[in-house]
Amino acid sequence: xxxxxxxxxxxxxxxxxxxxxxxxxxxxxSDYYLFWYKQPPSRQMILVIRQEAYKQQNATENRFSVNFxxxxxxxxxKISDSQLGxxxxxxxxxxxxxxxxxxxxxxxxxxxxxx
Amino acid sequence: xxxxxxxxxxxxxxxxxxVAFWCNPISGHATLYWYQQILGQGPKLLIQFQNNGxxxxxxxxxxxxxxxxxxxxxxxxxxxxxKLEDSAVYLCASSLISGGxxxxxxxxxxxxxxxx
Numbered sequence: 001x002x003x004x005x006x007x008x009x010x011x012x013x014x015x016x017x018x019x020x021x022x023x024x025x026x027x028x029x030s031d032y033y034l035f036w037y038k039q040p041p042s043r044q045m046i047l048v049i050r051q052e053a054y055k056q057q058n059a060t061e062n063r064f065s066v067n068f069x070x071x072x073x074x075x076x077x078k079i080s081d082s083q084l085g086x087x088x089x090x091x092x093x094x095x096x097x098x099x100x101x102x103x104x105x106x107x108x109x110x111x112x113x114x115x
Numbered sequence: 116x117x118x119x120x121x122x123x124x125x126x127x128x129x130x131x132x133x134v135a136f137w138c139n140p141i142s143g144h145a146t147l148y149w150y151q152q153i154l155g156q157g158p159k160l161l162i163q164f165q166n167n168g169x170x171x172x173x174x175x176x177x178x179x180x181x182x183x184x185x186x187x188x189x190x191x192x193x194x195x196x197x198k199l200e201d202s203a204v205y206l207c208a209s210s211l212i213s214g215g216x217x218x219x220x221x222x223x224x225x226x227x228x229x230x231x
Contacts (some may be wrong), residue, residue, distance in 0.1 A: 105157025
């Protein structure tokens with residue numbers, strides 16, 4: 001079974017600074033997807049960024065980028081120029097590309113942003 | 116485009132009572148998911164529907180939880196009888212299809228259940 005581990009329960013960053021959230025996963029699959037989701041206090045989960053395992057290039061979405069290390073099974077999220085609106089719970093998630101698969105989530109990292 | 120709708124947003128019940136949650140997915144989305152998110156944890160899949168058929172319910176506590184998706188659109192999740200450990204946020208999500216091809220899951224706002 002696949003597992004996703006987020007070892008940082010909470011991280012803090014100041015506005016305009018950069019922060020990196022860590023995620024490791026365990027799988028025997030070679031083809032899969034990795035995601036970072038954001039869950040603000042209102043609880044609606046929003047997709048931040050997606051990475052396909054077959055792509056060597058790291059995904060980037062505006063201020064959000066990932067460092068995907070397939071051999072190490074590591075998938076970190078970097079948030080540049082942090083904003084107050086980035087404060088939320090961030091979940092790393094895994095999905096195999098086979099069949100009717102769904103998402104396996106980590107326990108999350110609470111990101112605090114201070115002015 | 117309207118998002119995934121859920122109701123109620125909050126529910127407080129006594130243990131051993133019954134409760135039902137409702138979800139209306141995004142129009143045209145064939146796949147619907149119910150997740151349970153206990154405080155301090157990530158969401159855990161309870162059940163996945165493809166149209167009105169169950170694809171995965173391996174983590175659904177079938178002695179007390181049930182779910183249906185009549186006509187392949189709306190879905191209800193029921194707990195009968197509720198236990199204290201069922202206190203959680205119940206999230207509904209939908210996607211166009213589920214399979215080898217990636218299709219983004221869109222989440223609803225969730226229902227926060229408190230069992231006293």
